[in-house]
Amino acid sequence: MKLKIRVTLFTILYCILCCSSSGLKKRIKTNKCKYTFVVNEVDTSSCPNAIQQLQADVYQPQTSVPASPYLPLQAPENIRGNPSEVKEWLTNMEKQLYEELQKSSTLNNTLTRHETSISTTEKKLQEYEKNLTMIFRMLRYLEGSLNEQGEASRQMDRKLSGVMLDVVEVNSVLSKKITVVDGNIRGKHIEVQSASSVTGCSVSPESVVFRDCADVQQRHKESGVYFITPTYSPCPIPVWCDMDTTNGGWLVIVKRQSGKVDFNRLWNEYKKGFGDLVDEFYIGNDNIFLLTNQRHYEVRIDLWDFNGNRVYALYKTFYIEGERDKYRLHIHGFEGSARDAMKTHDRVMFSTADNDNDGYQGYNCAQEWLAGWWYNNCWFAFLTGPYYNISNVRYRGISWNEWKHEQLARVEMKIRPNRSAPPSPDLQVSEKGKAP
Secondary structure, eight states: OHHHHHHHHHHHHHHHHHHEEEEEEEEEEOSSOEEEEEEEEEOTTTSHHHHHHHHHHHHSOOTTSOOOSSSOSSOOGGGTTOHHHHHHHHHHHHHHHHHHHHHHHHHHHHHHHHHHHHHHHHHHHHHHHHHHHHHHHHHHHHHHHHHHHHHHHHHHHHHHHHHHHHHHHIIIIITTOEETTOGGGTTOOOBOOOTTTOSSOSSOGGGOOOSSHHHHHTTOOSOEEEEEOOTTOSSOEEEEEEOSSTTSOEEEEEEESSSOSOOOOOHHHHHHOEEBTTSOEEOOHHHHHHHHTTSOEEEEEEEEOTTSOEEEEEEEEEEEOOGGGTTOEEEEEEEESSOOOSGGGTTOOOBBTTBOOOSSTTOOHHHHHTSOBOOSSSOSEESSSOOOSSSOOTTTSSEETTTBSSOOSEEEEEEEEOTTSOOOOOOOOOSTTOOO
16 A cells, blocks of 8 residues: 555656646655655646546545555545645554554464464363373273172182182081991991080081081981081080981981990980980980970981881970970870870970989889880880890880880981971070070
8 A cells, every 4th residue: 555655646746747847845754754745836738638647546546445444545635735734644544554553463463372372272172182082091991990800809709608618518518527428437436415515616616507407408418427506505516417218307316226325324414415326326305405495396206126117106396395394395296107105205204213203103214114214104105215136025125115015126216397387486595494
């Protein structure tokens, strides 16, 4: 724009100088420019067309360049003939142009700063995006690691459970269980132990979780010797579990088969129990008391004669009271192939030669029959009597009078929880039934 104005002014001055015969000099000075005008009197007759054309070029609007609303490109018509006003107009134009340039520079600087800021922000956003991507990858990795750790933990729990079961298995089977199929059991003597009179546990109570042979049967199916812990028993005790007779789970409390064990014993021995769990034994009245009062039990009595015949008697209810009540017997609910011979012994107290509690006044049945038993007057069933290895011993040895009046070859008395009875709470030992 400045160049065009200067060219136009130069052309006008040149034409004036060329076409004028006389003139005057005029100096015009602005803030930044100094102009010297030599104005001759115009001889319009010399170059009227050139003058008119130059004036038209100066003052004709430029249609090719759009007018700015802030900086007018044409001088007002009322100052075209006045040099001082033209000077002032040029000064204002320069001032406005300078201001516009400053504004433009400021805007350019601001734009540059914004562009720089935007570029920096974009770089930060890219870095944040990369960081977020890395974080998401790390989270996925951690999630995968947690899943792997969880699965590993579950596997360890399963392995630990298996190890614990194996430990229980080893403790309660391999080191505490002897089975009849084990050849080493022959010739061994496994004594009966009383839960109420042990001074030290030979087996850790925490390692034995079975209350009776029915519990043992949940894990083991072989007949043999197992350790169990009856309710309120301070220590585990060994017992013989019969897993072969009628659905198994039977705990044998009396076994006669060879005559190797003498059953003519006193009160304290019957209280604690005696004999060999592998051969013949009496498990002990204290043990029977603890066992039969922790759950509802039934009792089965198997009988064999010397000809190999076998019968049984089953009683749906069986338990005894504590020593204070002389181990009073409760037995009823008979069924079986042998006739009921225990009904006369129901609610009868236990007797030995040194502690006579039978129903025969003035007569000591235990002393007469050489064994401890639940005598009434005196007996109809007698499983603890002397063992004779012949059958023709009438009314003296092991007998079940409702089947045969002769010596029996073998007997077993065994208990199992009555599966048809309602579940019972754990044993609550009262003073009346307390086992000392």
